[in-house]
Amino acid sequence: MTAIGEALQQAGGADTPHADTPHADTPHADTPHADAERVMRIGEVAALTGTTPRTIRYYEEIGLLSGGDTRVLGKHRCYSQAEVDRVHEIVRLKELLGLSLEQLSQLLEAETARAEIRRELHATDDPGRQRELLLQSEGHIANQLTLVRGRLAELAKLEADLSERARRVRLRLEELGA
Amino acid sequence: MTAIGEALQQAGGADTPHADTPHADTPHADTPHADAERVMRIGEVAALTGTTPRTIRYYEEIGLLSGGDTRVLGKHRCYSQAEVDRVHEIVRLKELLGLSLEQLSQLLEAETARAEIRRELHATDDPGRQRELLLQSEGHIANQLTLVRGRLAELAKLEADLSERARRVRLRLEELGA
DNA sequence: ATTGTTCCTTACGTGAACGTCAGCTTAGCA
DNA sequence: TGCTAAGCTGACGTTCACGTAAGGAACAAT
Incomplete structure (x- = not known):
């Protein structure tokens, strides 16, 4: 496949990048409430997120992932669903926004804080503290939104430019056909 | 400035990345019709496009820029305005779409062909040939549009997700305030 | 207990996209 | 004609984001 082909396909996603674990995830739920907080190992996380174990370890190495405090x-x-979500988020932002991992780690400060915030929100009864935490969350999300909307605007402009070009070419073709 | 700061600023653009040529471009138009097809050298092109001479040479090295056939x-x-435009386009697509330079060189086949096409369009009187050239152009632009629109859709989804999150946080804040 | 698979750490390798330095040539000007 | 800024061609260095290989430990199943 050509490079441009890959680039065009890149929008599709959801492919099977590599077969690491041959037999799929144990279909019969042996343990009760297994799906809620299953403990996963690195290979499974990698497969679920379309990455590799090496990548996951690397993200941990540079501080993007906690990698099991304890x-x-x-x-x-060992990982939970939360880590899987985070890796998904990383991949998504990385590809969509073309950010470096350092930029991402700053941007994802939001997510990092969110886990903390959720824990503390449930732990504390102090409304003042809760307010503070929520305001932090809001700020982080606002940051991400600013970035994303900026990109959206630029892309929209690019799209407009291209459409204009396409229109002109079509006009000339019609002239020619007439 | 923090990395996230850079990322957020990245949308703004139009900064002065480096001062290579101290005295600006000769303000007095000595030669007539100077602005139309001024001949520029690499430093000026770099300054105009926010890159460096090295980058321009590199783009030539890998075939992204012609670099003066003759x-x-x-x-x-020596470069004309056309090359400046092309470099701008390269930078734009590279940053906005996060494409590798190899992918870009495939995508920019469109632009490469466009110059050729424009020359040949004016050179030939054969309507059949003209039709062919215009159809080629249309195809290339369509390729770019597909790519850009795919990205736009993904980004829009991301924006929606983030907005939803922001909404939830605001709701909880209101609950708390009430 | 053995075995096969997955995982661990350490460490070196790699490709993309330039940065940087050296030694020399070209272009504009005074 | 001489000077200086900018450019030229190698060639090596660098950062990012992983890949890959080696040698050993951990888990699951038998």
Whole structure:
């Protein structure tokens, strides 16, 4: 496939990038309430997010992922659905906005804080503290929105330019046909 | 400035990235019709496009820029406004779509062909040939549009997600305030 | 207990996209 | 004609974002 082909396909997504674990995830739920907070290992997370274990470890290395605070060195990393979500978010923002991982780690300060905030929101009864946390959240999201909307505007302008070009070419073709 | 700051500013553009040529472009038009097809050298092009001479040479090296077909080796490269436009286009697509330069060179086949097409369109009187050229142009633009619109859709979805999140946080804040 | 698969850490390798330095030539000007 | 700023051609260095390989430990199943 050509490079442009890849670029065009890039919008589709949802492919099967590599087969790491051959037999799929255990279909029969052996343990009760298994789906809610299943503990996953790195290979599964990688497969679910369309990345590789190496990538996940790298993201941990540079501080994008926590990588199991309480994990004993030398033992397996274990992840929950929350980490999967985060990796998905990382990939999405990275591809869509073309940000470097350093920029992302700053932007994702929002997400990092969100987990913390959710925990603390449920833990505290102090309305003042809750207010503070929510305001922080709002600020982070606003940051992301600013970035995304800026990109949207630029892309819209590009689209307009291209449409205009296409229109002109069509006009000339009609002239020619007439 | 923080990385996120840069990312947020990235939408603004139009900064002065570096001062290469101290005294600006000769303000007095010595030669007549100077602005139409001024011949520029690499430093000026770099300054105008917010890049560096090295970058321009690199783009030439990998085939993204022609770099003066008729240029004698060892002599200075010279550029016209067309090259400046092309570099601008490259930078724009690269940043906005996050494409690799190889992908870009495929996508920009359109632009490459356009110059050719414009020349040939004026050179030939054969309507059949003209039709063919215009159809080619149309195809290339359509390719670009597909790519851009795909991105636009993805970004719009992201924006919607973020807005939804922001809405929820605001709701909780109102609850709290009430 | 053995075995096969997945994972661990460490460390070196890689491709893209330039940056940077050296040594020399060209172009504009005084 | 001489000077200086800008450009030229190698060629090596660098950062990012991982890939890959080696040697060993951990888990699941038998």
